[in-house]
Amino acid sequence: MVTNVSAHARKGGHPARIEALSSLPIFLKLTGRRAVIVGDSEAALWKAELVAACGAHVEVFAGTGVERFRLLAEAPPPGSVRMHARDWRESDLTGAAIAIADLATNEEAAHFAEAARRAGVPFNIVDKPDFCDLQFGAIVNRSPLLVSISTDGAAPVFAQAIRAKIEALLPQGLKRWADAARAWRPALSRLGLGFAARRAFWESFSDYALAKPDAMPDAALRDDLIASATRAEALGAARGRVTLIAAPSPDPDLLTLKAVRALQSAEVILYDQLVSAEVxxxxxxxxxxxxxxxxxxxxxxxxxxxxxxxxxxRIEGGEPLAFGRAGEEVESCRRGGIEVAIVPGVTTAPGAGASLGISTSFSRSAGEGGHREAMVG
Incomplete structure (x- = not known):
């Protein structure tokens, strides 16, 4: 019997780990692989430049419009670009890692899609999402740190607006930190550190990168982070730790940053039925x-x-610090010699007031003021 795991999980009281996706966001390695571009438009030129920047060997089939690609072919990004002054054939798709076409009609698009599927090649047709196996998102490039934003073809301009927001949030210096992470990972793997130490290393690395994005990560910092993570592993090898999180509201936007960090570093999460799937x-x-x-x-x-x-x-819905067993759980951990931390939540009254634009300390809004006015007047 085939079971719908997500639906089954919800019926059993266990929320799904992820909501439904319109498509799967993936990142395709193209270095040294063959890519096919069909068309002679500006959009086809941009796609050729984009996949060449990923290190692909690009073959362009542009008929009489092949001259548009000459400058790119003479000075390509990391990959290479070859021009063919003829229309594409189905045999051109054999062995390609990706195929992209800019075609005028739906009939041409359908023909290209059928040929690509027969060749087993993932493909994209510009501005024709109904014919595509894959789509391109709006890109924020801090390579090897990459962010891609997609609206599943519904509103590319909206995706570009979101990209502009993210561009402003991510300093260019983060590229150096992403390069350092890629360079340091093999050395870190050779040390054979456990999960907790590796996690501690990358958490500290991330803290440094976000606090000082324009700094230059060097070997001295790497060694300091490794030493700190190794000490943390030695101290925590015999016993772990417990973090108690209060989640008074099911609204994930009211979860504190400290609570989010704890959830992201947890190996086991104990939760009750009041904790929402979004949290x-x-x-x-x-x-x-x-x-x-x-x-x-x-x-x-x-x-x-x-x-x-x-x-x-241990994340508990409601107000565990006021009405729950948080105190008993803290005492139990301490008696057992387990390190325990408490992360309070945004309590219900202030959280509800904030969402309504009402101050709980403003007497006229909070209820107490009615009595004061009666007493004064």
């Missing part, structure tokens, strides 16, 4: 999720998992 969506996909119900079993489970050296996040 849990901040967690790493690899983290194990356990729905908990009986209060008598929670303490023992937290301690057992933490003693295995894991970072356990």
């Amino acid at each position: 849990l969506g901040f967690a790493r996909r690899e983290a194990k999720r356990i729905m908990i119900g009986k209060t008598g079993e929670i303490d023992a489970l937290m301690l057992r998992l933490a003693r295995q050296g894991k970072h356990v996040v």
